[in-house]
Amino acid sequence: MTAKRALIVDDSKSARVVLSRLLEKHDLMVDTTDSAESALLYLREHRPDVIFMDQVMGGMDGLSAVQAIKSDPSTASIPIMMYTSQDGELYAGEARASGAVGVLPKRMAPADIAGTLYELRLLPERLGEPAGGFDQVQLPAVETGAGPVSGVIVRAPSAESHDAPTGLATTASAAPADVRSIIEPLLQEQGAELRRFVVASLEGLSARVVTELSAQVRLAVAATLPPPLPPAPLALEVAAPPPPRPRGWIALAVAGCVLALATGIVSWRQHAELGALAAQLKLASQELAAAQGAVAAARQSAAADARAEHLTVPYGEAPLAGSRLTALAVLLADLEARAFAGTVTVTAAAGEFCLTGNPTEGYGLAPGEMPANRCDVVGNPYDETQSAAEREPAAATALAAGVRERTHGAIEVRFERVGHAPAAGVYPSAPDTSAAQWNAVAAGHNYLEFALAPHPATA
Numbered sequence: 001m002t003a004k005r006a007l008i009v010d011d012s013k014s015a016r017v018v019l020s021r022l023l024e025k026h027d028l029m030v031d032t033t034d035s036a037e038s039a040l041l042y043l044r045e046h047r048p049d050v051i052f053m054d055q056v057m058g059g060m061d062g063l064s065a066v067q068a069i070k071s072d073p074s075t076a077s078i079p080i081m082m083y084t085s086q087d088g089e090l091y092a093g094e095a096r097a098s099g100a101v102g103v104l105p106k107r108m109a110p111a112d113i114a115g116t117l118y119e120l121r122l123l124p125e126r127l128g129e130p131a132g133g134f135d136q137v138q139l140p141a142v143e144t145g146a147g148p149v150s151g152v153i154v155r156a157p158s159a160e161s162h163d164a165p166t167g168l169a170t171t172a173s174a175a176p177a178d179v180r181s182i183i184e185p186l187l188q189e190q191g192a193e194l195r196r197f198v199v200a201s202l203e204g205l206s207a208r209v210v211t212e213l214s215a216q217v218r219l220a221v222a223a224t225l226p227p228p229l230p231p232a233p234l235a236l237e238v239a240a241p242p243p244p245r246p247r248g249w250i251a252l253a254v255a256g257c258v259l260a261l262a263t264g265i266v267s268w269r270q271h272a273e274l275g276a277l278a279a280q281l282k283l284a285s286q287e288l289a290a291a292q293g294a295v296a297a298a299r300q301s302a303a304a305d306a307r308a309e310h311l312t313v314p315y316g317e318a319p320l321a322g323s324r325l326t327a328l329a330v331l332l333a334d335l336e337a338r339a340f341a342g343t344v345t346v347t348a349a350a351g352e353f354c355l356t357g358n359p360t361e362g363y364g365l366a367p368g369e370m371p372a373n374r375c376d377v378v379g380n381p382y383d384e385t386q387s388a389a390e391r392e393p394a395a396a397t398a399l400a401a402g403v404r405e406r407t408h409g410a411i412e413v414r415f416e417r418v419g420h421a422p423a424a425g426v427y428p429s430a431p432d433t434s435a436a437q438w439n440a441v442a443a444g445h446n447y448l449e450f451a452l453a454p455h456p457a458t459a
Contacts, residue, residue: 005021007048011054043078143389
């Protein structure tokens with residue numbers, strides 16, 4: 001049977017590791033991403049069997065990501081399970097209204113994961129498990145000081161005993177070797193589960209310890225550089241020797257001069273070595289800055305070569321919704337990964353459609369065979385009645401704010417509306433033009449466009 005695949009979306013590395021270990025215990029293949037935008041980019045090429053989505057993340061939050069996934073027909077069928085530190089029926093109802101199948105707490109037990117996977121039918125072995133009774137196995141009597149002691153082991157029915165009536169107990173004597181063969185696999189399974197949990201906990205702890213030790217090692221290395229030695233005096237004050245021994249005073253003065261000279265030479269060498277190291281560090285910093293400038297220029301040039309995306313919008317649909325909102329999220333995630341710096345302009349245009357109907361019952365596209373000069377209305381009433389919030393929904397605003405915050409203003413998203421294209425010179429003017437021909441041209445002018453304007457590269 002093909003292994004099931006799960007996608008974990010969480011900006012916490014330790015949370016991704018712990019949840020991955022719990023899922024791998026049930027033979028699931030696990031992929032992880034650290035943001036909602038990268039998850040949308042992942043879903044363009046892959047189709048996991050379940051998605052575990054965190055709520056609070058930088059950029060697009062979990063509920064907005066669920067709405068974007070569910071609004072895309074190609075990914076709407078993937079079950080999404082929210083897991084977060086928030087609780088309460090209000091949040092659970094909001095998550096289900098967005099499209100999630102349920103909510104799990106971040107501090108979940110292994111039984112919670114197993115129950116969720118069974119409910120999602122990702123563990124087929126439980127779906128075919130019969131609801132049978134249990135067998136009793138009589139343990140052999142053991143002689144103790146107080147007399148013989150016997151016991152009973154309750155054992156689940158085997159595949160061969162499915163035909164036996166449910167609830168019927170069977171008693172049989174068992175040797176110590178048989179008892180050990182029954183208990184030992186259970187102990188091994190519990191030991192394996194405990195070992196997996198300890199390994200996952202130690203991996204998270206080791207990552208934090210390595211980070212802290214790296215910072216301490218850098219501080220310790222910086223502290224080992226010796227400070228400049230002060231210049232030593234040329235002579236030492238020595239008490240006047242007694243008159244009977246003038247040679248000892250002279251030897252002491254000569255030793256002091258030699259010591260001062262040696263100290264001065266060592267100090268001069270240390271200063272010279274430190275000066276040379278400082279010059280090398282300055283040169284390396286300049287070379288690194290030049291290389292970074294070249295990389296930034298190359299990335300900017302590659303981003304500038306990207307073509308603007310032009311997406312048609314069917315009549316009666318909001319421009320920034322469904323697959324078009326997902327396309328904007330994927331574009332911003334790709335530009336952020338390529339270190340793009342510039343402006344992304346999102347332009348919405350409205351076409352003039354040939355419609356039939358009235359203001360009370362509403363308007364719809366005219367039948368294709370009807371002449372275009374017999375339309376009840378030529379225009380776009382749906383676009384004209386949209387509010388500012390509908391033209392620029394909250395999910396699109398959150399995408400723009402998130403990428404601007406993560407890139408420190410390097411990527412700026414602007415929303416523009418060009419309105420209706422003039423009919424003269426654009427739409428067909430022949431008297432025998434049909435409504436289908438007219439609306440085909442109108443559909444081409446009812447579009448959403450993403451245009452890139454990179455900032456000038458700086459060296």
